[in-house]
Amino acid sequence: QVQLVESGGGLVQAGGSLRLSCATSGRTFSRYDMGWFRQAPGKEREFVAAISWSADVTEVVDSVKGRFTISRDNAKNTVYLEMDSLKLEDTAVYYCAARGGASRLFRTAIVYDYWGQGTQVTVSS
Numbered sequence: 001q002v003q004l005v006e007s008g009g010g011l012v013q014a015g016g017s018l019r020l021s022c023a024t025s026g027r028t029f030s031r032y033d034m035g036w037f038r039q040a041p042g043k044e045r046e047f048v049a050a051i052s053w054s055a056d057v058t059e060v061v062d063s064v065k066g067r068f069t070i071s072r073d074n075a076k077n078t079v080y081l082e083m084d085s086l087k088l089e090d091t092a093v094y095y096c097a098a099r100g101g102a103s104r105l106f107r108t109a110i111v112y113d114y115w116g117q118g119t120q121v122t123v124s125s
Contacts (some may be wrong), residue, residue: 002026002114003023005094009119016123020081022096022116029077032088033101036070036081037109038092038121045109047082048094053101061107064090086123095116 002027013019022034035050049060049070058070067086072079079096097112106112 002028002032002098004060004098004114004116006094006116006119009094009121011122011124014088014123014125016085017084018086018121020083020094020096020119020121022079024077024079024098026053026077029055029098030074031101032098032114033105034039034070034079035073035097035099035106035112036079036094037097038090038094039118040089040092043092046096047107048109050105051079052105055064057105059105059107083121086121088123088125091121091123093120 006022008020036048037045038044038048051058051070055072067084069082095118096116098114099112
């Protein structure tokens, strides 16, 4: 069992930055691919970014490319999402997720086995 706890969300003005963290329990964090998803009110949960268990492969959705960066520290059992140049449309609840390491990263929420409770990010004008 893996428990995930997100933190770092909050209210920020457009153009600002936030760094989300997702702390995990267990000693097998380094074996999991990790993902960030978000869900805005009235919308479906969407993929934001993912990172392989070894941190050598990352993917981000086109809408945040060049603005968001995913990283991980296996020694700290934590994955991060650095968000810069935030836009109003980035407002959502952000979730981190984990799945067993695979040969490629996945952007589909259903294949992730473990989820955090989410952290709210609100971008104001």
